[in-house]
Amino acid sequence: MRLSKMHINTLREVPGEAEVASHIWLLRAGMIRKLVSGVYGFMPLGYRTLRKLEQIVREEMDAAGAQEIHMSAIQPAELWIESGRWAAMGPEMWRIKDRHGRDFCLGPTHEEVFTDIVRNEVSSYRQLPMNLYQIQMKYRDEARPRFGLMRSREFIMKDAYSFDRDAAGLDESYRVMYEAYRRIFDRCGLDYVVVDADSGAMGGSGSQEFTALAEAGESDILHCGCGFAATSEQAPGVDAPASREDLLPREEVYTPDCKTIESVAAFLGIPKERTMKALLFEVLGEDGNPVEYVAAFVRGDRTLNETKLYNALGVPEHRIRFADEAAMGARTGSVGGFTGPVGLRDCRVVADSELPGLRNLCAGALREGYHMKNVNYGRDFEADLIVDLKLAGGGDPCPLCGSPLAEGRGIEVGQLFKLGTKYSGSMSARYRDENQEEHPVVMGSYGIGVTRTMAAVVEQYHDGDGILWPMALAPYQVIVCPVKSGDETAARLAEEIYTQLLAAGAEVLLDDRDERPGVKFKDADMIGIPLRITVGKRAGEGVVEYKPRNEREREEIPAEEAVRRALEAVFGK
Ligand SMILES: [Zn+2]
Incomplete structure (x- = not known):
């Protein structure tokens, strides 16, 4: 893509309402734009990254045997009344009426809708287990939308629901999702921990959260090198060793x-x-x-x-x-x-x-x-x-290994819930076993905040100049910058490099705008393209400057060498 033909609008100023790095840089890099409080749109670069993230989620969900469907965001109140949650959900639920006065909501989640699908579509044990998922808009009328994509009123989630015959089946479905989540967040390059969570309003028993470690996060996390992690609210306190003193008189x-x-x-x-x-x-x-x-x-x-x-x-x-x-x-x-x-x-x-x-x-x-x-x-x-009534804190002994716990903040990017029969029970989603006996379907639900994960990645991958996208999520992988305007040799070499990289299947930007080098470098850094090849004064000798975004040093190397290295970095050796 030629930057001269692309809509890109980076901001020199920090937008007033933005407090955290992801909000600031996604706005400044022109990746997202605010429509109203807590509602954002995705611009060309931001949308490319979003689709890459969705694709990682989709590939791993498919590989785990889940099947993608797409349900409406508009949900009738009747389903929520049946499950008992129409009254239980607070003002965060976005309720609407149609022209006949019928109640609906913009779905904050889809347990009811998926349970309804399954009770209509599934009748026999032969159809189980089954895992259905979607990547779709969700709505939550937050009292205080803030931090950009981290706490917005409209957001994209991947939500999956597993349907099994019994608890053992659910355990297996849950395990498979857990493994898929690890692969998804690993591929996104996130530094995360998995914490046991209170299943709260979701009901059921057994729940874990995938939490990306970041100072801007809203949960307090205690974690340890041995793998233990918990929210400070949930972390078990470790008792002091029992005393052997004699009892003294009161x-x-x-x-x-x-x-x-x-x-x-x-x-x-x-x-x-x-x-x-x-x-x-x-x-x-x-x-x-x-x-x-x-x-x-x-x-x-x-x-x-x-x-x-x-x-x-x-x-x-x-x-x-x-x-x-x-x-x-x-x-x-x-x-x-x-x-x-x-x-x-x-x-x-x-x-x-x-x-x-x-x-x-x-x-x-x-x-x-x-x-x-x-x-x-x-x-x-x-x-x-x-x-145990103790509030655990940083420095307290780890409940598993006894080492001092580290304290940090985190962004919840994914949750796994064992729902059991909470929804299939109240909504009568049943199947017949081999003996024609009826049982409620045993369910799990599994969410990933897709847009929130995008924000979490920026929280972990940014510096004072902008975003440093991991290769897997970068909107483009390489940017080629000819920096001597009017220099035909440089322009021709840049064009050659651009064409070669494209031919090899890389995603490349050519900054052919008539701008000063400083402007080009600032933009390239801000939008976070992982590799930059600068074609300048030594173009005549066939020498260019090669610089990965996450490294300080730039190297002067022959153009062919730069192309070869870039392709290695993009596709792996
Ligand atoms: Zn430990």
Whole structure:
């Protein structure tokens, strides 16, 4: 492609609304353009990269035995009412009405539609297993669309759904998708981790997320060289080793004004690890009034992971909050800043899993201005529930190998869910087995945020001058730049190189615009073409400059050598 004939419009200025690298560079390189907040269109270069990414996804899905179909983005409300999700989906679901007042949505996902297909098309075990997928527009009316393609209101997803006879079949389908996802993200050149995830609104059990590591990401990730990775919300805490100390007699000590762990530890001259801290909650009933009090205890230096507490209690997040200290104190004997487990009444006591193994901790004495030394689990108090309540953090031991965990941020680019019979059950998607007995189809669902993956790649592949596309996703692989305008020798050599590369099957840009070298180089760097061949003052000797985008050094080599090296880099040796 000749740049003189191509629509390319790079921006010198950083667009005001763009905060993260992918948003900035995709806009500046002229790859995407905003229509309205959270809605983007793809320009020629951006669309080429998008189609390459889709093609990688398509090839690996096909190789994994999945079959591509294409469903409508417009979905009737009836299907969502049947699955029970019409009411459960919040304002993020883009709801519309047709001229007759019938409800529809612009699909945020397609479990219902695919389940509907399968219940109409599949009746026998002979038709299973089956995996159907599509690469298609999805809609989510985000409260705050931002970061360009990373959190937009219209986006392209690959979504796949597997249909099996039983749980063992689902396990196999899931495994095959997991392997396909690894190949897809490897081919995109992404640095990623796989984390166990909460399946949340999707329902079912068993879920993993493929997360590209990038500072601009929205999830906190803990990971380890051994392969362990988890969101910090999900990461299991590792208990301190059990203590072998003898139990010392309990002792009340005067600790005036010591309402925090820091002040108690400092006042008594002990490390925070020798203390225990209380976090007090109230569980709300239907009417919004407290129906139960909860005291959660963790070692003094730990942070409570509230999600773990809510999950252990089986209480949804909106039904629990920090307790009103006076009201809770009147009923349970808790005293703000001086609450310990000994003598607490009429409330649920939840202890972190390491507390029973620790000895002689200092805790609140349930009396203003006093703490109690040498509090021991079993002798002095017991808990209604003992679970891991600790928030894991960077530097904590890895739950698998014990090495310190690394902390980072990540962009969720793919998810795998074992749905089981959640949708086939509520929507009656059934098959008959060999004995003519009916069973619900067992399902999995598998998503890849295609446009988001494109953003994630830019987050990992950019520098101060623009994008550095990996070869597999570059809109073009080589750019040939004649830089001496009016120099016929240079123009002819550039033309020759361009023609040879094209003939060999490479994707090549020829920057034949009448522009200064500086402008050509800036554009080439910004749009991130992996290889640049510059034809300049030594064109007469047949010598050109060869420069990979990701290397600083440029080399002067004979033109034939440059062509040979470029083809090696494009097609592999
Ligand atoms: Zn590890």
